Amino acid sequence: MNKTFRREIANVSIWGTTYIHPRNPYIVALWSTTFPGYGHLLLHKYIRGFALIIWEVFINQISHLNLAMVYSFMGKFELAKEVLNVNYVYMYIPLYIFAIWDSYRTTVEMNNLYLLAEKEEPPVNALTVKPFEVNYLDKRSPVVAMFWSMTVPSVGQLYLHQIISAFFTLIVTVMFVHYSHFIEGVHYLMLGDIDKSTEVLDKQWLLYMPSLYFFSIFQTYMNVVENNKLFEAEQKMFLKSKYQSSDFKIKAARVKSNANLRNI
Template structure:
């Protein structure tokens, strides 16, 4: 009995808690690596490696702010190479590249390893608990709509994650959203743009903080959509296994039909 239980724990690929549903599923290593290229830490967050992912995201913000890398990129895009050289802080510049490359390599390597673990343990999905009841929170495994998650994520980052009941991810995402919006003056610039005052809109924006927003915004949309799809697959697999174990006779076999010409 003990060896049976330890074997199930060894092959477990999904866990539901009050903070969300964590699971291992097949992923494309190149897609995960590309999200790490867009922003170190994003690839690890897609893998549910939260501590490593959050650490890399915070490191990227810190080192980027210290080197003024985003501002230098803006000057480079506009052809002002001399200004790009002036704003770069060389004291921190060489700290940026090793961690950036590590985030890409580690997210790719981890994806390959987790894919192997999934293939070994996919038959143990039915061993997970379906409903979690706690005094301050309830979580349960059910089907949700990927389109709804996408639309909510498009309104403001973190809402799509709340729809999927990913509490830690939603809190972290919302906090980062407030920081980016505050320091980039994005909403203020957007307000002036709606009024037709393009010059004022451009003046209030802070390029160093503004460049974080595109990758961050689209990542939260992709993350919400992808997790909804995979949670739905987990729900279907669990239901299929439950019905098979509880209602299908032990000796049941699917017989091949006779082909009629």
């Protein structure tokens, strides 16, 4: 009789490997403060994460929030107030707070679900073969994943076979780089023309780049580490169910008393 499981820990599909594992809710909430939606992407809640990211960019662009922040950093407070669209800024605040709160709340709940699912030891499909794609569990290098994410955000996700996340990250990266003229600014900076480099940069779009770049590196590194743990757990469950006898028990070692130890 096949055993039924109430909860799953992981799912391996052609679009990627989705799984739950213990996370630090403060770390997840912290990434939501850098960019609404990033915390949810860490939780593999892609639909909610993508929706929050799109909403953040939309509201930020029409309110010119990033540009106002840049002028504030430069001490030009009057100019910051002038460019800021107050009508849309107040729509941004509830979104920002919700993203932080919801990512923290969801992390706590998913940690509890993981503890319950772990006791059931549900099986994990280690290999998925479809006509257009193949995905499987194996061990990958976190350092290699970080390196590729440093070159272009989204490449590290492709290395880990996170197709949906990689595709979305690539689109966002191209859009941010194009409208911010980031590569053009780096080009003039390498030529030593600092004034020209500063002139061509679009400050409103440029401010998206740091959070995107460093989040891509962090997300890829963490996903590779947890993917490797999932690979080991799947192997452990397979070997245990296939080769370990149901009568097998590990006897606890006896600890000698202090009196016996003194007589040795």
